Amino acid sequence: MMINEAKRLGIPILFNAVVDDYFENQHEAGVKLRNGETLTADLVIAADGTHSKSGKLVHNNTVHATPSGFSVYRTCYPAEIALADPLVKARWGPGHNAGQEVFQFYLGPDSHANVLFGKGTCCWSLFHRDTSDTSDENWSAHLNPEDAIAEFDKIGGWDPALMALVRTTPRGGVNDHRMMWRDPQPVQTSPLGRVAQIGDACHTFLPTSANGAVQAMEDGASLAACLRLGGKDRITLSTRVHALLRFERVSSAQLMGFMTRQTLHHADWEVIKNDSMKVRRGPGAWIGGHDVEQYAIDNFEAAALHITDGTPFANTNLPKNYTYKPWNIQTLNKEMESPDFTVSEILMDQAD
Ligand SMILES: Cc1cc2nc3c(=O)[nH]c(=O)nc-3n(C[C@H](O)[C@H](O)[C@H](O)COP(=O)(O)OP(=O)(O)OC[C@H]3O[C@@H](n4cnc5c(N)ncnc54)[C@H](O)[C@@H]3O)c2cc1C
Known part of the structure; x- marks a missing residue:
């Protein structure tokens, strides 16, 4: 379907083209292909998965x-x-x-x-x-x-x-x-904003999130909407707005994988006997009911103003009643080993 749509729009597709490097300057970005060719454009979207070569330019390979x-x-x-x-x-x-x-x-x-x-x-x-x-x-x-x-x-x-x-x-x-595991990565665009990572290139998931492809597709829709709203004069601002709109939501969906794993691996059978929903799997309405394109349309200008002028901005695409808290695997593993640790019901959206 995607190929047919790209063809309909006259977008050329190059198969068997291996990218070895990404680059950018004030006016354009590009990729160097293994066959020696260089391609340039207003913006490069790096959607090349877990071992993306764009990490070198975007965050100097600091995500391990x-x-x-x-x-x-x-x-x-x-x-x-x-x-x-x-x-x-x-x-x-x-x-x-x-x-x-x-x-x-x-x-x-x-x-x-x-x-x-x-x-x-x-x-x-x-x-x-x-x-x-x-x-x-x-x-x-x-x-x-x-x-x-x-x-x-x-x-x-x-x-x-x-x-x-x-x-x-x-x-x-x-x-x-x-x-x-690769910790949540807030920096998803290159220093000049002309290379933007989406999908697994900037966020990997545990299978218990069941959300890698979901969030990769949401990224695509969000970035497209931001670029359309920002227009050609605001490409680099648009990629930053996209990252601002996406990071906390994606990071929460990543965290959900750890919570689900904890639910499954430390099942309390007495609780399950009375309420089998306690061991249900899968994300709630905050994932399935989200209209990512509409969210970008509704929030683009406010997020852009936050980036350019520092006006307050808070994302609303998170689970209900959940305030985003930065996390990483070290702190989370410690928390989960504590006997007081309880799985976040909010992330599983039990009430919704
Ligand atoms: C077993 C399994 C089960 C899963 N289950 C689910 C699920 O239930 N729900 C869900 O939402 N997600 C699931 N996922 C995750 C999902 O498949 C990924 O998150 C998703 O495919 C990421 O999409 P992407 O386009 O970002 O990257 P990818 O699908 O990895 O695509 C990247 C593409 O870039 C190409 N590429 C890489 N490097 C280069 C290069 N240097 N030059 C040119 N091309 C390059 C690759 O060949 C590939 O085609 C599952 C994954 C696995 C493995």
């Missing part, structure tokens, strides 16, 4: 990846392989959830597992404390089911059907992706 302490065994393979096992067939096979898409999760101490049966495929995952044996920030799947089973066994007490499912996994088909 640190282990979050957790890792995820993951795999996905044809459902018919899994359903050949009688225990798996009895739980997820025809007659039970035939033809339906199924998502289930299991809670364990400091861990949780997911099972997904889609049309023709099955996936399972296990979130666990990371280990130097198998965990790596790498998508290559080369591990065997036994590697994951060893971790399941360390935790113990899992549903036999889940364990039967794990045993059906094809050899060499499991990945153990170490969850690296």
